[in-house]
Amino acid sequence: MLNRSQIFATNDLKSEVVEVPEWGGQVKVTVMTGLARDAFQKTNSDAPRAVSFFEGTLIVATVVGDDDQPLFTEDDIPLLQQRSADVVSRLARVAMRLNGLGVKATEDAEKNSEAAPSGSSGSDSPAS
Template sequence: MLTRELIQAAVDLKSEVVLVPEWGGEVTVIVMDGRARDAFQVAMQAGDKSVSYFQASLLVAAVVGDDAKPLFTADDIDWLRNKSSAALTRVGRVAERINGFGVAAVEEAEKNSEAATSGSSGSA
């Protein structure tokens, strides 16, 4: 059984490196912690509803540098929106997937839920 200490010590904020040829290199996308996700959701409720705003805001929340600190700030959203839509989409899709956003993440969660419940027969 998990203890408070084990949960505190767990490294649960995974990351994934994404090649972005349009930018000439790679970026690291992370699973947001609870506070970053809260800030992202507040920004989505209050801000522009366009795809480019969503993607740029997602990159602000989920892309980090080599020092594991955010690579971008909210002040970077406007110029990020002017970058390649292919690059924004590529990085954004990874951020969506590893953070549980979007249709694919919901479908995966449902599939995992069905597999877990089908493991117990419940028949007499």
């Protein structure tokens, strides 16, 4: 069994480097921490907002620098909304996939839970 020190010594935030030729380089998109997810949900829990606002908040919550610290703040959302919709949407799609957000992620999770029910051995035994 893992102990507390071993758990806190791990980096469980998987990430993906995304090419952004329009910006002349790459950015790193990561899984949200619990705090980042809380801030993301709080920001998006008010009245319905534009898609560009949602995507901007998602980028703020998931794009990190080389030091794995957030690259953007909430103050950057209006600036991100003024960037190319194609680029922002591309990054948002990666962030949604990594963080299990959206309809497809929900469907995939449901398929995975149906495909391997708890206690299933995966053997070829006949169904009753």
